[in-house]
Amino acid sequence: MAPAETVLTQGAGLKKPEDLTLLHEVAEATAGVSHLEMCIQCGTCGGSCPSAADMDHTPRALFAMLRAGMREEVLRSNTPWICVSCYHCVVRCPQEVHIADVMYTLKSMAIKAKKYTDSKPPDFSQTFVGMVETFGRSFELGLATRFYLTHQPLRLPGMAGMGLGMLTKKRMNLTPNRIKNMDQLTAILEKAKTLELTS
Amino acid sequence: MSEQKPKIGVYVCHCGSNIAGMVDVENVRDWAQETLGKDGVVVSRDYKFMCSSLGQELIEKDIKELGLERVVVAACSPHLHEKTFRTASERAGLNPYLTELVSIREQVSWVHTDKDVATEKSKALVSGAVHRVAYNTELQPLKVPINPNTLVVGGGIAGIQAALEIANAGFHVYLVEREPSIGGHMAQFDKTFPTLDCSACILTPRMVEAGTHPNITLLTWSEVMSVSGYVGNFNVTIKKKARYVNEELCTGCGICVEKCPQKVIDDVYEAGLGYRKVIYTPFAQAVPKYPVLDRPNCTFFKNGKCKACEKFCPTNAIDFTQEDQYLNVEVGNIILATGYDLFDARRVTNYGYGRLPNVFTSLEFERMSNAAGPTGGEITLRDGKTKPETVGIIHCVGSRDKNFNNYCSSICCMQSLKFAHLVKERTGATVYEFYIDMRTPMKAYDEFYQRVLEEGTLFVRGKVAEVTNATHGPHEKGKLIIQVEDTLVGKQRRIPVDMVILSVGMEPRHDAKQVGQMFGISCSSDGWYIERHPKLDPVTTMTEGILIAGCASGPKDIPASVAQGAAAAARVLDKILQKEVELEPIRATVDEAKCSGCRICNNLCPFNAISFLDDLAVTRINPALCQGCGTCVAACPAGAISGTGFSNEQIFAQIEGLLMGV
């Protein structure tokens, strides 16, 4: 059996000062007032979550890890990527923690730090954003083909029936719609990319 | 300002490090000595604890030896020590109202973070008081006799206890209860934690004693309508609602109840889980024994037919012509023991109460487990027959939740443990308890937790996310599913059960605010009545003569409510035995020469202290009724009203002093 000290330093043992403020760093980077520091670890979020079974840590556990400064473990967690944004946890949380928005923050932090373990979810978001940045509107067919070809080519044949149905019923456009003032939107987004949320 | 300044002493308190930690006390002392010398300050001292006997002696010695005519003490809030220092001055022969207290703790050191700023602010406040105190005049407190009768509002265990203590000491009590019987929530319970003694067995002897005590006038089915007057001399109007039963003739035989053909759901005593007749006594041991006729549901009052109760009453006690009566009583003190309402579990829609039949509230469960309740003490599902095999008990429903009530209701953990024990005892079912934190801090409480653990109750640490009938597969069919994160395991669990008990929290009475306004006391942001001091003066309020006991000031269990009832009674007896009460001489007076008779002030007085003298066409203020609030002073267009202790000269001088350094 490993001596107790080893276990300690492997987990939430001595931390660098910047890790001790990890919780506040996340709270700061979240839109709105997140109330993250108010978590009482009651588990309402983990209990409410429809996809908790597929998460490596429940949201509650993730918040405890943020408090413990476990940066690496948090950013590698699949939890934020499994979050379906159903907001059940948000409205039930007795401490009004904006859990879903914290998940968005953790996703963008993981992308920046390149810590996520499965590249599918961030690439899907990135592909979607790419369409929006090009056309100003989403383009379902373009998104589907580009994303599936890169990530799930094997899923395509099985999906063909559905895709064909969507196309023949004209529920998927063959060409993208584009907004008129694309220049304006591009200028806004380019400027926005240079800005960061601080208090 | 007059040339002849009175001799003033300034005393600055360190309060250990409470003040000295944020205010440069020596600097304030020296500054007062040097700068305020021209304003009459002849001595300025500091001391570690001015409120200690040595500190007080310092002031007394200076008054005697230096001939001080005014004293300014810069220390804590006047709430705490104004009386201490005024009494010290009085001992040295100085009229107590010539001493002023300046708060440099609550208003300075505790709220500032910059020592220089805090020190400057302290100087300004001291300077304001020094300028003001020069204009203080000698005042004599007003003495008024105390009416030895007491009004107790609310006939739950706290109110009963208070009434009995006072009555046993030989003084008269009016005990007012709005329901047909006294007993309150405690009369609805089956067992009491942690000893599991029968609630009725320990409560009913007290109820009977209160009902038969020669010094207690019991007014049930009654409500207080209005209150006027002041400590020692309140005048109260009580509405005695029509019972439609003549109490002189009724023997309490119960034949009318038996013969009444109309049944309605009993939302009060049976918590909606059972029925009662339209003419009813809420329970067998009700005090008084006389039934009440529920007029809105009565067939005779609705259709003009029936009168079954009247036909069968052997003593002709039914009186359909009875009307509400209004009584006026005079009392010296009032104890509010108005209790609590239960949190409405239907508001937590994810727990399904009201939608899913086998979700029950804690009070429903109390009634169900009571041998005199709707199921005769059987624990069953909503069908009234089936015994549950698995039961889930959920803590903190509506409590510790910013969506509902922020506070801990304090009794729910113990109540839930009691339920777990009763379910096991009566049905042998598997019992789960879902808790966030287990709070069992009082005598023998944690031992009870140990006992329930030993009995095999399965504890899950996690706030339940939802109770649902939406299944995830055939294994869950026909069950209620409790979905929760077991936080100690770190996994979501779905636990199928037959019955769910919601341990609902306590809430202030729905009408607590209006009732508080009627008695002149205020509620906290949560809606509970505010004590004069939460630790040191928990049963009195900021209004002299109005006391609070039991859950009116916040969630409490039975022992705490009883203790508060007794404590409030002791405070009242203390007042009664003093025979008279000193009223603060801070009063408004009318300079009749200046009064134009415009009557603007007449309707503004919240204490009804102002009357208009038609013959002289001027307004006069009753000094015993006046509470010195200052409303009329500010309203008078002729400047004819002035408040003792708050004269224009005093206020202007204080402002001048405050701004001196600016």
Place this chain on the structure above:
Amino acid sequence: MNKYLFYPGCSMEGSARAYYESLKAIQPALTMELEEIEDWNCCGATEYLSINLIPAYSLIARNLALAAQQKNGTDTVMAPCSACYLNLEKADYYMAERPALGEKVNEALAAGGLHYEPGSVQIRHLVDVIINDIGLETVKSKVVRPLTGLRVAPYLGCMVPRPDFAKRWSDHEHPSELDDLMKALGAEVIDFPMKTSCCGGHMTQIGPETAYELIRRLVAAAEEQGADIMVTMCPMCQMNLDAYQGETNRHFGTNYHMPIVFFTQLMAVAFGIDPKQAGFGLELVSAKDALARIGLKAPEEQKPTPARKKPEGLPMPKPLPKKYASGQTVVEE
């Protein structure tokens, strides 16, 4: 005439075409005037927020700024898509709650010559305006072909009743609005316990197994409760439950057939509009059998309605009165 600034959202032109077509079909009966926000852009769905916060909120806020400029007899933006509705509402709310966010977003908008002051427009969902502005009485008065005998499972999904920043909905968990709207059409509404549960959102794309389980639970619950059809108010919910029901069946070896259509489609047929014009036929899980139950294109066969049982056992607590945003209180009997 109730007038609204209309934000259709991208799916209305694609996967949720049936929603758009049925909305256009019932619009005259509801006396709604819809003025489309000029040159609106995508709200970013649930994707942009994961990538980069300020651009994501700036993308949404461009629409709010355009809407505020276009205010013309109304300051209400109506969005029929749940994700769009939530994003617009959220941006408006957070820009006010966190002034630092508002400042940064406006700094970005300025690069496109725009500015948005939080609170300048009201953001509301189509169901909300139908219930609270147009009113159930008006809806009832337009019904010529009541949906008698059709057992409907109302399915609202997540993003409209939650988080509900502006407190416009009767409840987060079991809101009654869609139920009452369906009742007004004469349908038999089942007490659908999963009416605000999640359809899986974008997980159908990135983690299909997670999504299939959520879809299975919903479809199974609707079938268990005896629903003929599910109605939704969200393009994402419709897409996931309709287009991925086949894949879900393949994944679990099940054989569910639970059609799901937009509530506007049932309103349209109840108003006497031809099913095709109401967007029927665009669904992949055919609603043919459900339509047959109300006598459209198939012989009528009525499912026996269970007789109301006499209450026995212990009484149930009365339901809590639900309050609509309009202040109207609904007490169920």
